Amino acid sequence: MILRLLAAAAALVAPTVAGAQAYQCTVPAKVQRPHPDVANAEQPQRLLPIGGYTLAITWAPGYCRAHDRDASAAFQCGRQNRFGFTLHGLWPDGIGKDWPQYCKATALLPPAVIRRNICSTPSAQLLQHEWSKHGTCMAGYTPATYFAKSTGLYGMLRYPDMDALSRQTLTAGAFAEAMAKANPGMTADMMRVTASRQGWLDEVWICLDKAFNYQRCPAHQGGLSPDAALKIWRGR
Helix, strand or coil: CEEECHHHHHHCCCCCCEEECCCEEEEECCCCCCCCCCCCCEEEEEEECCCCCEEEEEHHHHHHHHHHHCCHHHHHHCCCCCCEEEEEEEEEEECCCCCEECCCCCCCCCCCHHHCCCCCCCHHHHHHHHHHHHHHCCCCCCCCHHEEEHHHHHCCCCCCCHHHHHHEEHHHHHHHHHHHCCCCCCCHHEEEEEECCCCCCEEEEEECCCCCEEECCCHCCCCCCCCCEEEEEEEC
């Protein structure tokens, strides 16, 4: 088994700004085989032009708070691994409110691709879903190049001191400001923050233009109001 220890201290760019988010991740000797992810009546195929992208990241301690009893979350939430922010995916956006999805039929991901990316997106099935639903809409991309692009963008992100923020009375806007301050060229209006019904931080959606540069998010993209209360679950 290959042990990857990506300690946050190894990627510090400032005393409270951390890079690597897989604090501890062991790649399994044999990765789980995903099942096909295809368009259906609720999630139909949409062939639309791309107007930009969203890079979605998930706060893993909050995810595991809600899903630690789920068998599908065992790799991410079990005792052998520990994550901060994980990569949900890179999503092509449309020109308006609708976005392209499930643009072409695709085979199951090769195990080598899953192994290479499992410490960024800690679920074989989610990796399959992201490629099937979103990656297939990016012309000229293969699974390998799609995940190289998404993990490359994810790997460039830096984060505020999440432990310190979790101990503060916080709003979504204040968190977005802290996140933007950690990333040169980013401002708070270039991301959307989401939370659980109980107000715990769930995801951050970062808006990108067609050249993958940060850009202001469109109003229709959703997320919390800047003045909404936000809590951060620290996990174990």
